[in-house]
Amino acid sequence: MLAQINRVAFELFGLQIYWYAIIIVSGIAIALWLASREALRVGLKEDDMTNYLIWALPMGIIGARLYYVLFDLPIYLADPIQVFNTRSGGLAIYGGLIAAVIVLILYTRHHFIDPWLFLDVIVPGVILAQGLGRWGNFTNHEAFGPETTRSFLEGLHLPNVIIDNMLIDGAYRQPTFLYESLWCFLGFFILILLRKYTHLFKQGELFLAYVGWYSFARFFIEGLRTDSLYVFGVIRVSQVVSVVLFLGSIGLIYYRRKKQPKLPQYTRDQGTNQSII
Numbered sequence: 001m002l003a004q005i006n007r008v009a010f011e012l013f014g015l016q017i018y019w020y021a022i023i024i025v026s027g028i029a030i031a032l033w034l035a036s037r038e039a040l041r042v043g044l045k046e047d048d049m050t051n052y053l054i055w056a057l058p059m060g061i062i063g064a065r066l067y068y069v070l071f072d073l074p075i076y077l078a079d080p081i082q083v084f085n086t087r088s089g090g091l092a093i094y095g096g097l098i099a100a101v102i103v104l105i106l107y108t109r110h111h112f113i114d115p116w117l118f119l120d121v122i123v124p125g126v127i128l129a130q131g132l133g134r135w136g137n138f139t140n141h142e143a144f145g146p147e148t149t150r151s152f153l154e155g156l157h158l159p160n161v162i163i164d165n166m167l168i169d170g171a172y173r174q175p176t177f178l179y180e181s182l183w184c185f186l187g188f189f190i191l192i193l194l195r196k197y198t199h200l201f202k203q204g205e206l207f208l209a210y211v212g213w214y215s216f217a218r219f220f221i222e223g224l225r226t227d228s229l230y231v232f233g234v235i236r237v238s239q240v241v242s243v244v245l246f247l248g249s250i251g252l253i254y255y256r257r258k259k260q261p262k263l264p265q266y267t268r269d270q271g272t273n274q275s276i277i
């Protein structure tokens with residue numbers, strides 16, 4: 001018997017609360033906790049992370065929605081009210097990240113904080129939250145790949161709960177949510193491991209490493225997904241963005257090291273000495 005997950009976790013005062021929302025909120029809370037603790041180690045304040053999130057979270061949601069709507073505009077022009085129907089899906093991670101970075105630049109400028117340092121502090125938590133968030137796609141039965149067979153999924157040694165929930169629209173599907181989630185988790189552990197080594201990174205390079213790491217895998221995973229946004233009906237938007245971000249991150253690391261040899265190092269000994277991941 002298939003163990004199909006109900007995307008509704010529970011009802012509260014007649015309002016359905018989805019597992020997706022619970023997972024996303026949990027990921028944001030963990031990311032905030034990690035960033036707040038790391039902020040102390042680099043001479044920033046915990047409050048900086050919370051105050052930034054107050055602005056970045058709503059703007060990130062708006063950015064994620066606008067990005068999705070703009071690349072699927074004819075549907076929303078035909079029924080404009082659906083622009084506000086986010087409960088039916090339609091949030092693009094790249095749009096959310098772009099909006100969050102814009103808010104970060106404005107916030108750090110207003111508070112006289114180095115934006116590169118701020119980015120370095122938050123990105124391990126961001127990539128971990130992304131990895132967790134993909135499990136929200138799993139409970140929603142979305143962000144999947146092309147048809148496959150149960151034997152293929154069993155060959156990946158996946159637990160039955162994942163295999164059973166990859167039976168979507170009468171066919172088993174590639175678990176692209178899982179591929180991206182595992183890649184993000186691996187990226188998180190690599191980032192927190194490498195940032196412990198003194199003088200390995202210049203300020204800003206943890207962020208650029210994250211951009212390159214995520215965009216590299218997203219290009220290939222996006223090629224498997226069946227719900228991609230397209231331009232001109234043939235080019236996957238996220239693949240184009242991934243190529244630009246991957247090449248841009250590598251190019252920017254090289255440019256900054258070449259043209260700005262006196263860039264400060266990312267060090268973790270400017271604040272308190274408490275034990276932190």
